[in-house]
Amino acid sequence: MIWSLIILCGVITFLIRFIPLSGIISSDLPLSVKHTFKYIPLAVLTPIIVNDLSIIENNNFFLIENFKLYAALIAIIVSIIWNNVLATISIGMASFLILSNI
Amino acid sequence: MKKWQIFKQGVLQELPLQLGVFPFGIIYGVMAIESGLTFLQALLMSSIIFGGASQIAFVQLLSNSTPYGVIVTTVGAINSRHLLYSISMVEYLNKLSLSWRVTLAYLLTDEAYAVSIRKFINHSDNSILHYHLLGSGITLFLSWQISTLLGVWLGNDLPEFLDLQFIIPLTFIAIIIPMIKSKSTLITVFSSGISALIFKNLDINFWIILSGLIGILTGMASSRWDKKL
Numbered sequence: 001m002i003w004s005l006i007i008l009c010g011v012i013t014f015l016i017r018f019i020p021l022s023g024i025i026s027s028d029l030p031l032s033v034k035h036t037f038k039y040i041p042l043a044v045l046t047p048i049i050v051n052d053l054s055i056i057e058n059n060n061f062f063l064i065e066n067f068k069l070y071a072a073l074i075a076i077i078v079s080i081i082w083n084n085v086l087a088t089i090s091i092g093m094a095s096f097l098i099l100s101n102i
Numbered sequence: 103m104k105k106w107q108i109f110k111q112g113v114l115q116e117l118p119l120q121l122g123v124f125p126f127g128i129i130y131g132v133m134a135i136e137s138g139l140t141f142l143q144a145l146l147m148s149s150i151i152f153g154g155a156s157q158i159a160f161v162q163l164l165s166n167s168t169p170y171g172v173i174v175t176t177v178g179a180i181n182s183r184h185l186l187y188s189i190s191m192v193e194y195l196n197k198l199s200l201s202w203r204v205t206l207a208y209l210l211t212d213e214a215y216a217v218s219i220r221k222f223i224n225h226s227d228n229s230i231l232h233y234h235l236l237g238s239g240i241t242l243f244l245s246w247q248i249s250t251l252l253g254v255w256l257g258n259d260l261p262e263f264l265d266l267q268f269i270i271p272l273t274f275i276a277i278i279i280p281m282i283k284s285k286s287t288l289i290t291v292f293s294s295g296i297s298a299l300i301f302k303n304l305d306i307n308f309w310i311i312l313s314g315l316i317g318i319l320t321g322m323a324s325s326r327w328d329k330k331l
Contacts, residue, residue: 009177018207020188043226043317044179045274047298052271082324085122088276099152
């Protein structure tokens with residue numbers, strides 16, 4: 001089943017990249033449609049981030065000792081300042097390790 | 103310029119970007135093994151899907167026992183931006199043979215596009231420009247496969263104290279922060295994030311898709327008041 005899932009995702013990803021080049025359909029999408037594409041990755045990835053930070057656990061807010069949340073905030077600041085993937089991940093990870101071991 | 107020189111230029115211009123791609127591939131490899139995929143599944147996913155963020159989302163959702171339909175939709179949604187890349191390449195590639203178009207479509211990822219579209223725009227009169235995309239795409243492909251292999255190999259040998267699951271939100275933070283360039287994109291982030299908190303705790307199965315839709319709709323609705331951040 002996992003193999004089918006991987007292959008299906010592969011086919012969908014390939015088709016997304018190939019359909020405009022295939023010439024099957026017109027590549028002139030309306031501007032309004034093109035405009036929505038910039039929101040999609042943000043709208044899909046943010047929920048995954050929020051879920052991984054466990055801000056709500058068992059219907060209660062988990063904020064005070066939520067070291068992942070603090071480390072994520074530090075990572076956000078690092079990303080805004082340096083815009084560097086490696087720095088964001090390594091400083092975020094280091095902050096989490098330090099905070100959870102204090 | 104000859105074909106080989108243009109190909110080499112694509113390779114050389116793509117190489118510096120591997121500083122960001124390579125660690126990302128290692129992280130994917132490690133996470134894939136952690137999520138329970140076999141060595142072969144983890145490795146081959148990098149050539150079957152060949153899309154970094156979507157592969158990491160795939161293994162993260164898989165380890166959370168997410169319904170398969172949600173995993174497929176999420177991968178498609180994350181990679182949907184490639185449709186725009188492909189559209190912008192049509193005018194340069196539409197005269198090529200089918201096998202060329204299939205190959206180049208497969209190699210059309212973020213980093214290869216970023217490097218080659220600049221070349222295309224500046225030298226649009228050249229009929230062998232596609233060798234540039236072939237060069238940048240193959241470089242990225244090889245780097246992604248090698249880094250995945252390294253991550254898969256490291257996956258079983260990392261110390262316990264490293265909470266590797268936490269690398270996923272950190273990776274996604276590194277991806278989305280540079281994408282927030284206007285008020286409406288910021289609104290998308292906040293509205294999809296808050297919706298996710300609510301829907302997840304209401305035990306709604308399709309919480310990712312639902313919160314994603316709300317994020318897209320609020321972003322679009324607010325775009326008329328857009329201002330660059």
